[in-house]
Amino acid sequence: MHETMMTGERIGVVDPRPEWADEGADWAVRVAEAFGAEALRVDHIGSTAVPDLPAKDVIDIQATVFRLQPAKEIAGLLTAAGFRQVGGMHEEAEVEDYEPIEEVPVWRKLLFKAPEDERAVTVHVRRNGAVNARLALLLRDYLRDDERARADYGRFKLAMNEIIDDPGEYDALKAPFLAMTMRAAEGWAELTRWVPGAPDAYWRGAE
Template sequence: MTQPPTFDGQRWSNAEADRIELAEANPDWPRRFAEEADAIAGALALPGLKIEHFGSTAVPGLKAKPIIDILLLPPPGAGWQSLVAPLEALGYQYWRDNPAPQRMFFVKGMPPQGQGRTHHVHVMNLADADRHLIFRNWLRNHPQDAAEYQRLKERLAERFPTDREAYTQGKDELVARILGKALRERQMGESGGSVQGART
């Protein structure tokens, strides 16, 4: 009897069921984020919670795995464990063995029962989340860097179609280089861009 796939936080035991496939940019992705953000906000009912759309589906025109990455920024003092049950009730699977205790990670969409991953929820404090938001905003405003990032993702997806860890690590150098530019510009006071897409 075939065993159902299990999730270790990074990949499914049946990697073929969780292949990395990039999709053309979809103008429907912001709507999908907004609908899910509304559902999450209603389920959590946590005053002061901020919800951000980030990752490649948050950058117009950028190819991406068609998975909506959602960032939750709970208010200071909020008990993060109280988020688990409401998110599980919305169909998310919580990665309980996450080696980064200062973060939480949830996945929605469980092959083969579903159609594959549809949403990721990341829970962080603002200090940890800042680099992700800076990177997103930079790509939104610098199409040449976004195009270079897309070309790299296409090469990695072709090389590592069933290895999400290698795919992710392969982006690290370019992400660090782009993020370095964004941070230097911010430090010089030239960026002036506010965080976009926040929901409270």
């Protein structure tokens, strides 16, 4: 395999690492403990949550909460545990073909990084029931289940890693490929009657 694929010298995509699964599980528990009863579920998402899929060496965690407002109170739960907030309320780019079915904003999230001097982790805090929260779990589960889709996505990421050194350009080129993948994932979800499974972590204070 070409050296840049192995080392991630450009945009940072590397070959899949077996330790990502355990790291994702551990960080999900840490985020769940920080949120307590405020989070309905916490999950390891993104490419590092999919076995055998090349990815940037960043653990992505999603926490779904009852509400994103007041944002200061929600953020305070994570910052008290050492997580670092990135900006304020983020408006995610809408995914092609996904129209909101409700009047409240469905693409908003709060964003956090791991505590200082720890491994690269991004925590996405989204409202329970919002489109963006559902899509994160759907894409993960579809790529886990469909070997061909996973292989195609991995080859695309590694190819982009070979020729691109700007993260913004990478995201722009990935967007249409991701939209196509999401349409395939929705078809898979309909055929399999997919619903999100058990969360990777949740508050256990009542036990």
